[in-house]
Amino acid sequence: MLNEEHKTDKKSKFGKKAKKIIETSRAQGWVLEPDAKEIMTLAGLGVPASVVTDSMTTAKQFLKDRGAPVVIKAVSKKILHKTEHNAVVTGIKSGDHLGNEMERLLNLDGCKTVLVEEMVDGIEVIVGAKNDYQFGPVVVFGIGGTSVEIYNDTAIRMAPLSPDDVASMVDSLTANQIILGYRGRCGINLEILTHFLVNFSYLVMDLEDKMESIDLNPVMCTKDKCVIADAGIILQSAAE
Amino acid sequence: MAVIGVSTSQDNHPANVIYNKNHLRYPVKTFPVNPKGGMLNREPLYTDVGEIDEHVDMAVIAVRAEYVSSVVEQCIKKDVGGAIIISGGFAESGNIEMQNRLGDMAKEASFPIIGPNCLGIYAPDYVDTFFLPGERMIHPRKGNIGFVSQSGGVLVDQMVKFAGQGIGVSLAVSIGNKAHIRENDMLDWFERDIGTKVIAFYIEGFEKGEGREFIKKAETCTKPIVVLKAGKSKKGMAAASSHTASLAGDYRVFSQIMKQHCVAEADNEYELTSFCEALSCFPKGINGNVGIISLSGGHGVIAADACDLHGMTIPDLEKQTMDTIKANVEPGIQNIVSLVNPLDLTGSAIDSDIVTAARHLFRDPNVECIIALLIPYSPGVSADIGAKLSQVARNEGKPMIAYVPNEDKYSIIIEGFELNNIPVSSSVDGAVLMAKALKRCRPC
Incomplete structure (x- = not known):
């Protein structure tokens, strides 16, 4: 009973906050990366340490505290596909470099703040969701990165997922050895991955009537964690 | 069954084809209906389904699209069990509204409707609403x-x-x-x-x-x-x-x-x-580990290749399985058989060799299903092999799939399998696809 209450409480808290974030994103039809990551955090999924700021001092302090390297990204309602607008800079190690790039990003269309994040490494995977016309919310998982659309080595399952579904998704990938580890290279912790995907699939069910699709690409996975390096949520248009 | 829309002038009208075949060849009592009345085969047509003084289980409706809804209304009024609407001219021709109205009528009255724009149902020996002349089907x-x-x-x-x-x-x-x-x-x-x-x-x-x-x-x-x-x-x-x-x-x-x-x-x-x-x-699935028995090395390899292509595994066998099979086949073939999966028992094998191999292959823990490639022209294979192997499969409780060429002279072997619930394919590829079906339907 106590457990149940705790659960409902947690869910309603998540629901309220997430709902508010989504409502404020309606105008542009998609959720800004820092907001999308907050929703993921509320759902219990890992994101990198970060700060959203327009102040050089704050950004530089973050670099100093967290240590190099960091990544900075423009936060702009006008920029959905950041790579195409050259709005992401990775591997920043010095305060000078940070300052120069931050200044450039702040001059991009609609950019008032930047997201400064610690850089995480690991095996790049894509985790996504789509509200399918015939089947409702589905989860996509596969080998991630920018060439994901070329290889399309992904598995699709109907949400919510069971741990067995995750196992069969991993199993069905052509490049599943990358995930399992090969030639002495460390793979991904499957227990953590399973937990991540199952949790994500329940989040997707909660957002069923709000989202059109979600991209977490890449999620950086190692033998001890899965961290979302980039997140985007496309909302359903009001007409739907 | 009422067939509504039967024509007095057009013998090949869909409604006439449906009426004729059911009236003449099926055990259903069939009533011809046409709102305009008239005679067909020296019998008067009913003008409304309501005129039929018996209970009607099913109406087949083949009137022009614009008249369908009023005919359905009559059926609902008469308390007909349900309707099949053969008529086209609905959503497929852009008349979505008209089709939606039909769906709403059906839901409101809990009156099941199949179609429109369909062939309806075929239940062997019972009823057939396909508007295809019986002799063409x-x-x-x-x-x-x-x-x-x-x-x-x-x-x-x-x-x-x-x-x-x-x-x-x-x-x-x-x-x-x-x-x-x-x-x-x-x-x-x-x-x-x-x-x-x-x-x-x-x-x-x-x-x-x-x-x-x-x-x-x-x-x-x-x-x-x-x-x-x-x-x-x-x-x-x-x-x-x-x-x-x-x-x-x-x-x-x-x-x-x-x-x-x-x-x-x-x-x-x-x-x-x-x-x-x-x-x-076999309603239960497998993970895809197949044992293959052949009387010719070539067939075994072709089947193994096809299994690989369709994502199935040809597992290695336990040493004990191979030893037991070797010890129990006829002395004459002991030294020429190949007992590595896919097994090649050679053209010199006789029924008892095939039965022995199947029995022990089933008992191997790595094998979930057997594909038996039975080439019936092999001299040692008897007409009883189908029935004998089926018996082994039943005793061992695992699925078996057989390949036998589909020729009249081998029908006794084919029936020996099929009458005992062992599926037979007329091609090696087909047999592999049957095994694939079991994998696709893996028990979750």
């Missing part, structure tokens, strides 16, 4: 496959294929434009039908959320489900705004979800046929 025998198709043409074609492979049908339904009765309703119906063991679908597409409903029903369904999907190409897919949307095209979503929930998706009509036959014998 190839009828599959009565059996245990329930088949549902959005397309009438595909349905008839599949009946020909089923008949060719000796597969029997419990009920075939062409659901056409699906104004009221849809795939999910048929799934419910076939789940309850005791004459049906396998439920097969030809699906073009689901409506919003209908696929999820289908999966929910499939999860609790106690019978194997086979689907053949049309419309796999990417055309018509809107430009995707995210990676995920472009990676998860409509067909990939369909196909992978079917797999996730153990609905056996057939890649084409040949697979559909093989899948139905295999699953009607």
